[in-house]
Amino acid sequence: MTIAVFVVILALSVVVALLSKIGVGKVDIDQYIVAGRSFSGFLLFFLSVGEIYSIGTMIAFPGGIYAKGASYGIWFLGYILLAYPVGYFVGPLIWRAGKRYNALTGPDVFRAHFRSRTLEVITAIAIVFYLVFWAQYQFVGLEVALSALGLPVTSGITTIVAIVIAFIYVLLTGVRAPALVSILKDTTMILGIVVVGVLAVNAVHGVPHLFDQAVAHRASVTMTGAPLVYAVTTIVVQALAFYMGTTSTAFLFTSRSEQTVRRTTIVQPLYMLMYPFLVFASYYSLTNVHLNNPNLAFTAASRALGPGWVVGLAAGAAALAGVLVLAALALTLGAVVSRNFVTAVAAEAQHRWVIVIVAVFLVLSAFLALSIQTLMLAVLTFAYLIAAQLVPAWIAVLYGRRVNAFAVGAGIVVGLAIAITLQLTNAPLGGVNAGLVAMVVNFVVMFGLGYLMTTRPFRKTPAAVEVEPVSAMGPPRRAGSGGEPGTSAAGD
Amino acid sequence: MFRRAASPLIGLGIPFVAIVVVLPFVSDTTIRVFGVPFLFFWIFLWFPLTSLCLAIAWFCFDRKDYDDDDGQRR
Numbered sequence: 412m413t414i415a416v417f418v419v420i421l422a423l424s425v426v427v428a429l430l431s432k433i434g435v436g437k438v439d440i441d442q443y444i445v446a447g448r449s450f451s452g453f454l455l456f457f458l459s460v461g462e463i464y465s466i467g468t469m470i471a472f473p474g475g476i477y478a479k480g481a482s483y484g485i486w487f488l489g490y491i492l493l494a495y496p497v498g499y500f501v502g503p504l505i506w507r508a509g510k511r512y513n514a515l516t517g518p519d520v521f522r523a524h525f526r527s528r529t530l531e532v533i534t535a536i537a538i539v540f541y542l543v544f545w546a547q548y549q550f551v552g553l554e555v556a557l558s559a560l561g562l563p564v565t566s567g568i569t570t571i572v573a574i575v576i577a578f579i580y581v582l583l584t585g586v587r588a589p590a591l592v593s594i595l596k597d598t599t600m601i602l603g604i605v606v607v608g609v610l611a612v613n614a615v616h617g618v619p620h621l622f623d624q625a626v627a628h629r630a631s632v633t634m635t636g637a638p639l640v641y642a643v644t645t646i647v648v649q650a651l652a653f654y655m656g657t658t659s660t661a662f663l664f665t666s667r668s669e670q671t672v673r674r675t676t677i678v679q680p681l682y683m684l685m686y687p688f689l690v691f692a693s694y695y696s697l698t699n700v701h702l703n704n705p706n707l708a709f710t711a712a713s714r715a716l717g718p719g720w721v722v723g724l725a726a727g728a729a730a731l732a733g734v735l736v737l738a739a740l741a742l743t744l745g746a747v748v749s750r751n752f753v754t755a756v757a758a759e760a761q762h763r764w765v766i767v768i769v770a771v772f773l774v775l776s777a778f779l780a781l782s783i784q785t786l787m788l789a790v791l792t793f794a795y796l797i798a799a800q801l802v803p804a805w806i807a808v809l810y811g812r813r814v815n816a817f818a819v820g821a822g823i824v825v826g827l828a829i830a831i832t833l834q835l836t837n838a839p840l841g842g843v844n845a846g847l848v849a850m851v852v853n854f855v856v857m858f859g860l861g862y863l864m865t866t867r868p869f870r871k872t873p874a875a876v877e878v879e880p881v882s883a884m885g886p887p888r889r890a891g892s893g894g895e896p897g898t899s900a901a902g903d
Numbered sequence: 904m905f906r907r908a909a910s911p912l913i914g915l916g917i918p919f920v921a922i923v924v925v926l927p928f929v930s931d932t933t934i935r936v937f938g939v940p941f942l943f944f945w946i947f948l949w950f951p952l953t954s955l956c957l958a959i960a961w962f963c964f965d966r967k968d969y970d971d972d973d974g975q976r977r
Contacts, residue, residue, distance in 0.1 A: 481942060485930075488946050489922050492953055496915045499957050619938030632940040635931040643923055670969045677961055680953040687939075687947050 416723030428588040443585030461593025466552030466733035471787035473693035478705035480631025482638035489646035494653035503669035508874040518751040527816030535751040544794035550780030556729035559710035577738040600728040608688025610716040611695035640842030648847040655805035656798030796846035800826035818860035826853030914960030
């Protein structure tokens with residue numbers, strides 16, 4: 412029964428991905444990567460939640476509570492929650508910048524806004540670096556979800572199946588398939604989480620008893636000292652990086668308008684109301700199940716509490732979440748490599764390049780993932796550490812007037828160096844998140860250099876300042892992407 | 904002027920204060936609400952309240968800037 416439910420969920424997802432092809436004509440690169448900037452609020456919502464509530468929600472979050480107690484749960488919830496208010500304000504501006512420069516990727520915006528090929532490459536490297544960690548995060552989670560099924564095959568085989576399914580999504584219609592599959596994934600995920608959460612509460616006769624047990628077990632339900640400092644600083648840096656650095660940035664470009672972006676972020680926090688059930692399941696595992704690998708916390712609760720179909724549902728939803736996010740992030744990577752690294756690729760050929768790069772990337776990162784075993788939230792922290800170094804650059808695009816390409820590039824390079832050094836050396840920061848320290852230095856370098864380099868006056872039109880649409884001023888001055896209508900309209 | 908500042912204050916300021924400033928003061932209490940430790944209760948409470956803050960920012964202030972569903976900004 413477990414395996415039947417699991418297989419049905421994954422098979423259904425491929426059917427849904429096939430459906431995404433209906434009504435879509437010729438798939439060119441714009442359609443493929445940003446769906447021709449056509450998504451309604453409904454599809455944008457599901458693409459976003461599909462990406463945000465990845466396998467991390469069902470595997471890493473309970474694992475974090477199991478291993479580290481309340482503080483890990485709180486920072487996980489806190490950064491996602493606060494990302495939405497940030498997204499409400501910067502999201503529409505990022506969308507506007509994408510539209511202004513006809514961008515499909517973040518580095519497209521940086522190249523056009525700062526007119527710098529070097530900056531394009533620096534930001535592209537940072538994004539690829541981030542994506543490698545984000546893929547690790549999904550693969551480690553996938554292994555856990557699949558191990559819950561107790562299949563008589565090795566994790567290598569199940570990982571290959573996951574890669575093939577992710578590749579099928581991307582191959583069909585690019586970003587449309589993940590958006591549609593998200594609807595299926597989020598339905599099964601909420602169902603799985605709520606069922607296991609309710610079973611956990613019932614098993615111990617109510618919520619008060621659940622936490623009485625936890626306290627008696629000396630599980631942490633409060634936080635103070637360094638874990639508290641870590642939780643709060645991590646919330647701040649990751650909430651900022653969420654829409655200005657991770658794959659969520661590029662998915663904003665699929666929206667059909669600025670107000671669609673805004674309205675989508677308003678309802679997003681309500682989706683988080685599923686988390687109390689996950690917290691219940693996590694504390695149930697913490698007090699009732701002994702585990703060597705904390706990442707197993709949620710799947711272990713489903714096995715201890717539910718019949719076979721519940722285990723299959725939970726594992727299926729988790730696996731679907733992992734596969735879906737892998738598909739979407741591989742698509743982002745394919746776009747960045749084919750557009751921002753390799754410049755000689757003609758627009759018509761980029762589509763084929765993306766497909767090849769996606770395949771290579773999926774295989775390589777699967778190999779990497781199979782060779783590591785770690786607490787997933789540690790991988791998440793590392794990915795965000797890198798993503799956060801793009802925040803100052805985005806702020807410069809959205810609001811800055813005096814910052815030039817050199818200042819932005821220097822900030823990113825310094826920020827990355829500091830972030831990675833601090834993290835790898837475990838520098839004592841009293842609990843402060845290393846990414847936050849690096850991001851602050853990054854900001855200081857960027858604005859400092861921007862201010863000092865006054866010998867070369869540099870005025871840009873930030874995305875926050877409106878310019879006339881290109882069509883109202885006649886045809887764009889340069890053909891293709893990278894035209895910059897902003898420079899003549901404001902500033903001088 | 905008030906309108907320009909009000910939207911970020913309500914939509915961004917209030918949720919950030921609740922989580923980043925207030926949360927450290929309620930993070931080490933043994934008080935429980937409906938059996939849930941206060942720390943978790945507080946963050947659960949802010950899921951709907953954050954949506955509410957954003958809805959106020961949108962319906963009371965920012966929506967005026969946009970024409971219609973698919974239209975461009977004014």
